[in-house]
Amino acid sequence: MNDDLVIFPKATISRLPLYFRALSDYHHVGMQFVSSEEMAAKVGITSSQLRKDLSYFGGLGIRGTGYDVSYLLAKIKDVLGMNHPRRLAIIGAGKLGTALAGYKGFPQHGLEVKALFDIDETKIGWQFGEIAIYHISALKKLKNELKLDIATIAVPADAAQQVTEVVVEAGFKAIWNFAPVRLKVPEDVYVRYEDLVVGVLMLSHHLTRTSR
Amino acid sequence: MNDDLVIFPKATISRLPLYFRALSDYHHVGMQFVSSEEMAAKVGITSSQLRKDLSYFGGLGIRGTGYDVSYLLAKIKDVLGMNHPRRLAIIGAGKLGTALAGYKGFPQHGLEVKALFDIDETKIGWQFGEIAIYHISALKKLKNELKLDIATIAVPADAAQQVTEVVVEAGFKAIWNFAPVRLKVPEDVYVRYEDLVVGVLMLSHHLTRTSR
DNA sequence: ATATACTTGTGAAAAATATCACAAGGATGA
DNA sequence: TCATCCTTGTGATATTTTTCACAAGTATAT
Numbered sequence: 001m002n003d004d005l006v007i008f009p010k011a012t013i014s015r016l017p018l019y020f021r022a023l024s025d026y027h028h029v030g031m032q033f034v035s036s037e038e039m040a041a042k043v044g045i046t047s048s049q050l051r052k053d054l055s056y057f058g059g060l061g062i063r064g065t066g067y068d069v070s071y072l073l074a075k076i077k078d079v080l081g082m083n084h085p086r087r088l089a090i091i092g093a094g095k096l097g098t099a100l101a102g103y104k105g106f107p108q109h110g111l112e113v114k115a116l117f118d119i120d121e122t123k124i125g126w127q128f129g130e131i132a133i134y135h136i137s138a139l140k141k142l143k144n145e146l147k148l149d150i151a152t153i154a155v156p157a158d159a160a161q162q163v164t165e166v167v168v169e170a171g172f173k174a175i176w177n178f179a180p181v182r183l184k185v186p187e188d189v190y191v192r193y194e195d196l197v198v199g200v201l202m203l204s205h206h207l208t209r210t211s212r
Numbered sequence: 213m214n215d216d217l218v219i220f221p222k223a224t225i226s227r228l229p230l231y232f233r234a235l236s237d238y239h240h241v242g243m244q245f246v247s248s249e250e251m252a253a254k255v256g257i258t259s260s261q262l263r264k265d266l267s268y269f270g271g272l273g274i275r276g277t278g279y280d281v282s283y284l285l286a287k288i289k290d291v292l293g294m295n296h297p298r299r300l301a302i303i304g305a306g307k308l309g310t311a312l313a314g315y316k317g318f319p320q321h322g323l324e325v326k327a328l329f330d331i332d333e334t335k336i337g338w339q340f341g342e343i344a345i346y347h348i349s350a351l352k353k354l355k356n357e358l359k360l361d362i363a364t365i366a367v368p369a370d371a372a373q374q375v376t377e378v379v380v381e382a383g384f385k386a387i388w389n390f391a392p393v394r395l396k397v398p399e400d401v402y403v404r405y406e407d408l409v410v411g412v413l414m415l416s417h418h419l420t421r422t423s424r
Numbered sequence: 425a426t427a428t429a430c431t432t433g434t435g436a437a438a439a440a441t442a443t444c445a446c447a448a449g450g451a452t453g454a
Numbered sequence: 455t456c457a458t459c460c461t462t463g464t465g466a467t468a469t470t471t472t473t474c475a476c477a478a479g480t481a482t483a484t
Binding site: 010013042043081088095096098099100102103104106111149182192197204205206211 | 220222225226228229230233254255256291292293294298300307308310311312314315316317318321322323361362364368385386387388392394402404406407408409410411412413414415416417418419420422423
């Protein structure tokens with residue numbers, strides 16, 4: 001509520017999950033304080049970059065001692081919106097969708113997959129542990145019932161825009177898109193593009209550069 | 213062989229896959245030329261950024277006309293090392309590993325998943341279409357036999373470093389790591405970190421910033 | 425031919441990000 | 455208390471990336 005108007009650089013935000021995990025580990029083994037040097041080594045960046053990132057929070061380290069693990073953890077959680085849980089809908093109950101639904105890493109980051117959606121009638125009703133597969137026509141209703149925040153698009157490229165329209169219609173303001181296409185959405189809907197192929201092709205590029 | 217010593221900025225490389233896909237679409241419908249304006253709109257960036265990116269290739273557009281779709285496609289393939297196919301090993305035949313193994317998008321990018329590896333004896337021998345699951349102890353042998361280029365690490369975080377050692381020992385120089393930990397590797401091994409949680413937490417952050 | 429419309433390529437400027445380097449705060453021990 | 459050792463926070467600088475703006479090349483129509 002009183003929360004500062006500090007704008008975090010995007011690059012910083014993208015590293016906060018790394019810090020979060022490192023701190024979780026430290027917390028787990030009962031460490032109270034950690035220096036920027038030590039933590040930076042753990043996550044694989046320079047200590048000055050870590051300090052610069054944390055400086056946007058506004059001086060929460062203690063000179064000569066380091067950072068209070070629990071305190072910093074809480075601050076990062078706050079900024080990443082991990083305090084009240086985020087509820088995910090996954091559209092597309094194929095290989096990728098179901099793999100995401102079962103991903104063990106989500107809960108420890110305050111993320112809950114609450115429902116899968118598909119158009120394939122033969123899949124409807126299937127249950128993955130707690131998570132059921134619904135027909136996509138039920139999206140709007142279930143968004144409200146289950147208080148879904150984020151729509152994950154895990155359908156083939158040629159169905160993505162169509163699905164997006166349903167998602168927008170249902171009232172989602174945040175979309176996590178795995179389909180390799182640009183989505184047309186209203187101004188107030190935020191889309192995050194996840195492109196698996198980019199990573200591996202950057203590796204491939206690297207191999208061509210080094211191996212001859 | 214004679215290939216220029218041009219260094220492509222990392223940011224540019226990361227966009228080449230987008231261009232590749234857009235161009236593939238154009239090619240598919242028989243378009244011969246495309247302007248930076250049109251293509252930029254399709255991939256969701258500015259035309260000047262696209263032109264700047266393509267300028268590193270060294271002037272392959274035609275003023276007043278645009279870029280030759282087939283020619284540009286070939287150039288991009290070349291830079292991304294998509295000419296001779298990249299062969300992937302996937303270590304970890306869990307949800308993520310098998311989802312990756314079945315990912316339809318790989319072949320059209322010159323990527324071939326050739327083998328899955330696991331330690332779980334009960335999984336060994338299983339066959340996913342063309343792709344079999346082997347015991348990880350066979351990694352080195354199969355790397356040579358199947359000419360594997362890239363090792364994909366899709367195991368739990370606490371097994372990742374151990375698996376990495378086996379991968380390095382087997383002679384891989386490129387690692388695509390999905391485990392949320394920093395890997396210790398020799399200088400000449402290139403690691404690309406893929407962190408799914410980053411994307412969704414950035415969405416989560418965005419939601420906290422806008423919704424109050 | 426010439427005028428007009430279109431589009432690239434690229435220097436220059438701006439913005440974002442990362443690194444440096446060190447003053448100053450705090451801990452520790454004699 | 456004082457000297458010494460650590461570690462943060464941050465201005466200043468360097469690097470990377472993006473955007474701007476326009477000269478110059480090409481096509482097209484008359």
